[in-house]
Amino acid sequence: MNPVPHTAAGWVEEIAAAYEDAGDALPFTPLVGVAAGARELFHLAPHVAIKFRGLPEDKRQVAVEAALSTYVASERSAPLRNPRLAFALCYLASHFGLELVSQETVDEVMDHLMANAVTDSRGRGRLPNNQLQRTRSAKARRRGPRR
Numbered sequence: 001m002n003p004v005p006h007t008a009a010g011w012v013e014e015i016a017a018a019y020e021d022a023g024d025a026l027p028f029t030p031l032v033g034v035a036a037g038a039r040e041l042f043h044l045a046p047h048v049a050i051k052f053r054g055l056p057e058d059k060r061q062v063a064v065e066a067a068l069s070t071y072v073a074s075e076r077s078a079p080l081r082n083p084r085l086a087f088a089l090c091y092l093a094s095h096f097g098l099e100l101v102s103q104e105t106v107d108e109v110m111d112h113l114m115a116n117a118v119t120d121s122r123g124r125g126r127l128p129n130n131q132l133q134r135t136r137s138a139k140a141r142r143r144g145p146r147r
Helices: 008-032 038-053 057-073 083-097 103-115 138-143
Strands: none
Touching (some): 008 038, 008 083, 038 057, 038 083, 057 083
């Protein structure tokens, strides 16, 4: 596994590279039956997270579930109005779901991004701490598939 960044600045740099990587994939999304544009790049965040971490394919579903459930739980939040912040949230939530980062790390990085990002005329909003979604505990994943 490739190491995760240890500072907010490191995360910002990695998220920018991940966003660019996801954008580079947009022309190919119709080939797999997905009609995605720049506002939907958040859908690709967990896939890029798996790629950047060098994780095996069997981790993909956990990352996708964590990212998308966090996105849905945060639907009315200010960060989701900005496609880059929505991508960042899903990218970080993927790592959280995979138990590679803590909620505190996600909060710190998102706060840093939101403090330094221009969102829209409705302003910024801080994410409540309860919006990250881990779909299953590590213990449950070790026991095997859900029944």
